[in-house]
Amino acid sequence: MSAATRGLPGSRPGVQAALLGAVVGLAGVSVPARAVSQDTIPIEQGVRVGITYTPGMRPGMLVLGGPHLELLDSARAILARDLEFSDRFEMITLPGGDSVILGVEGSSGEDGGETFVNYSLYAVLGAEFAVGVLPEVDTSVTVQLFDVRGENVRTSVRLPRGDPRDPEFRMLVHRAADEMVRGATGSAGYAASRLVFLSRKRVHVVDADGHGHMVVTPEDVEAFAADWGPGARQIAYSELADGWGRIVVQDLGSGDRRVIAPTRELLNISPKISPDGQTMVFARIGDTGSDIYSYNLSRDCCLQRLTVGRLSDNVSAAFSPDGRRIAFESTRAGLSQIYVMAADGTDQELLAPFDYGVTGSSHSPAWSPDGLSVAFHRTVDRTQQVFVMDVRTRTVRQLTSLGRNEDPTWAPDSRHLAFVSTRAASKQVWIIDIETGRVRQLTSIGGARIPEWSPRIAESNKP
């Protein structure tokens, strides 16, 4: 018998048995929250997969209670929400919250303390994993993932003690949550990431869980279509004035702004920074149509035209995760469709198949971080819906059907997409899990649009 299964903290055998029975009874009442498919309207076009969620397919997850300190409670709440939003677990909740002592107490054991984890109890509750937040004697906090069946600690992350209201502390907890997801499923979550979006002509930033909302562009600047730089330390966006649009790179930490010189004239929009941060592509809209240009950011030179529109429009460039290919939309064949080219503009070809004269226009491609999928939106029955294409098979499937849904952008886990939807009246940013079809609303601000999801934030970068 491992030390972790000795029994509930401070419990006596009789008490433990009674408590176990009580909790089992409670567990019978508290059915784990089931995913609800949001987009269930039948569709006529495309192949729809992953929309129907099968209960029981996801492992049960229990976030353990413990000492009631503000810091620990905040961390537990953030972790629980992140794990829920990962859509990979059946979150097990109990009536009365954590007033029933299920959790660990003391330290993680790494400093010689004791860890008391009741694996058998968690198993009875249906949990395959449990997460505990433990105070350490050196005032740090340890987050641990317990494998209930294996009765061992899968993952352990130590956090410095901080202010639970500090965005940096929240990001540390998000990062720990992503590691818990990785420990349980093999791939990290997306909690430690942010999104930019446009609302009322200003660029907004919000954490992936909806907290930490802030406006980051000056009040007197009409901003348009922002994107993230590597590490989410910078954003690039257009400043619109007098019919022209110049591209600005802004440091989120210092607020320093740098105008990309060749974009001081004409209308330049939709900057996208390559994954390595070396190159920027953007669309220039001019008298002869719209074309995609690239610019070497690191050397501050070498403007290069990648497409030759000849009165067609080539916009909405999106780098592949290796930075070697660029997906974009073009009207070269009539209605806008999704194409792909090498990063130097060569080898341009159709990417997402369509039936000429039948398929509606396709827009706003976004390449998944794992490189396997390209999301875009397409006009279906005079409205717009989000589709995902498998890059290898070129198979296209429709993800949404409720309301008008546009501008998809991938989460770092390549499993979630943020998009703009009118399903709740005004334009808001929503997030969909493409595996289960579960959706949640991210923003509650009027006219939110053009979201861009950051890469995973690996280090501290306070905006």
Add this chain to the structure above:
Amino acid sequence: MRVSLPITLGMAAVIISAACGGGPPPPPPPPAIDSAAIRDSIQRARDAAERRRQDSIRAAEAERERLRRLEEERRLAEERRVTAEVMRMLERRVHYDFDRSNIRAGQDTQVLEQKLAILQANPNLRIQITGHCDERGTDEYNMALGNRRAISARRFLTDRGINESRITVRSRGEEEPLAMGSNEDAWAQNRRSEFSVTAGGNVLRRPGM
């Protein structure tokens, strides 16, 4: 003082003679003519006449000026009226089908024909065409689509002889909706090109004048 006797007697005789009325008195001597006063009087009359003449000239000139100003005001008012009328014609919007930039036959063609005539009648007039879109579709794509709509309207005019240098194009995509709302009526109003003057628009001539 001593007065001689003969003189004294003479004077007495004269006095006595006069006191006894011895004949008609001699006519009084004519008053002395004051030439200076007459000249002054004449001059004053002349001055008054001259003032009246000058006043009447000034009045006539003022009347002429008033009439001239009146006429100028009328002319300017007419000019402003015509300019405003032409401006209204110039600012009439062209609308588009969803996700399209071609000029629709019928009313939109007529609207552009009118602008063509205005540009022909006012050689110094320069305009800007700004394309707009409804809220549907990618924001970036709508920027491009708005530009394409403006270019399409410009091409209509340049194909008919208007120098391209007189027309600039801009796009505002879906950034400046004319009608709020997410319905067909609002979308139809928002899919448009707008026309504004960039130079030579202070005084505009009506086509055919």
